[in-house]
Amino acid sequence: MTCYLFALSLDYTKNHVGKSVSVLNDLICPLDNQPLVLKDRSLVCLSGHSFDLAKSGYVNLLPVQNKRSKDPGDSKEMVASRKAFLELGYYEPIAESIASYLSKNHTLGESIRFFDAGCGEGYYLNYIKQTCSQNGKAVNATGLDISKWAITAASKSNKSIDWIVGSNAHIPTNSDCFDVVICLFGFPVFSEFARILKPGGLLLMADVGANHLIELRRILYPQIHNYEDGLSKGVEEFSPIVEQELTFTFQLTSQVDIQSLLSMTPHIHKAPYEGRKALEQVDNLTLTADVKLRWYTKNTEVTENNND
Numbered sequence: 001m002t003c004y005l006f007a008l009s010l011d012y013t014k015n016h017v018g019k020s021v022s023v024l025n026d027l028i029c030p031l032d033n034q035p036l037v038l039k040d041r042s043l044v045c046l047s048g049h050s051f052d053l054a055k056s057g058y059v060n061l062l063p064v065q066n067k068r069s070k071d072p073g074d075s076k077e078m079v080a081s082r083k084a085f086l087e088l089g090y091y092e093p094i095a096e097s098i099a100s101y102l103s104k105n106h107t108l109g110e111s112i113r114f115f116d117a118g119c120g121e122g123y124y125l126n127y128i129k130q131t132c133s134q135n136g137k138a139v140n141a142t143g144l145d146i147s148k149w150a151i152t153a154a155s156k157s158n159k160s161i162d163w164i165v166g167s168n169a170h171i172p173t174n175s176d177c178f179d180v181v182i183c184l185f186g187f188p189v190f191s192e193f194a195r196i197l198k199p200g201g202l203l204l205m206a207d208v209g210a211n212h213l214i215e216l217r218r219i220l221y222p223q224i225h226n227y228e229d230g231l232s233k234g235v236e237e238f239s240p241i242v243e244q245e246l247t248f249t250f251q252l253t254s255q256v257d258i259q260s261l262l263s264m265t266p267h268i269h270k271a272p273y274e275g276r277k278a279l280e281q282v283d284n285l286t287l288t289a290d291v292k293l294r295w296y297t298k299n300t301e302v303t304e305n306n307n308d
């Protein structure tokens, strides 16, 4: 596998007011996989395919032919709800746990190439980058999401991260480039994660456990379905390192916050009308967060086989 190096610096550059800005490293054309280089405000490949940078700095590398719907991924409303809820800080223990694991990991150097696959509006990536930096690790970060609403919001929050509209199914970056890939509550494509990770790179998969938001689900549904662990399917190219189970409670004290939480979960679409009506009557709810964090390392044989 090849990792192209462009004529661009791997370090962040400074803009006219001296702030760090992203430089969109290691991106490839979603139409022909050729390297993309930055020319003025566009990324251009050798065949002349050109992708303009949005005003807020992100780039859309999801061609129309790769879209299954007109407006894929989370809607504008879901993104706004997730942003409103995450900014309340109740899920900080999840972000803190990830940042702490990375900061203490001795296999990673002082400089980490980091990729968030399905980054949403960027809460976790922003937190991890900031915390790792405070702990002496430089994080060169890329966040990708299929929702243009999510990436628009993310790109307004942090100009030093490369934000890309794209799909995990065809990640528009070079191979063997990242030290860490995270996929939090998202839609994993393990073959792509293995391709973009350096040999020995780390993958984090996060998903909910059996008791996640159980109090909310008891209000929404007449019957709670048995829990299915979807995390371990399809990870043959990786070896498990460690699993962290994170359980904590938090209290929401307004109907607005409860609705923000509901709107960022799949229950907004799945729950029956009666359940959603019942939830509208609640303005104080203590909730359980039950989250599994599974860390993997990329098997080195995968890289050797792919190099044949």
Ligand SMILES: C[S@@+](CC[C@H](N)C(=O)[O-])C[C@H]1O[C@@H](n2cnc3c(N)ncnc32)[C@H](O)[C@@H]1O
Pocket (backbone or CB within 6 Å): 072, 073, 074, 082, 117, 118, 119, 120, 121, 123, 124, 144, 145, 146, 147, 150, 166, 167, 168, 169, 183, 184, 185, 186, 187
């Ligand atoms: C449950 S949200 C999680 C967002 C973020 N990781 C977080 O935990 O806050 C799932 C995200 O995956 C995105 N998504 C869905 N399908 C995707 C795909 N094929 N490639 C990349 N992102 C995708 C959605 O737009 C949404 O932002």
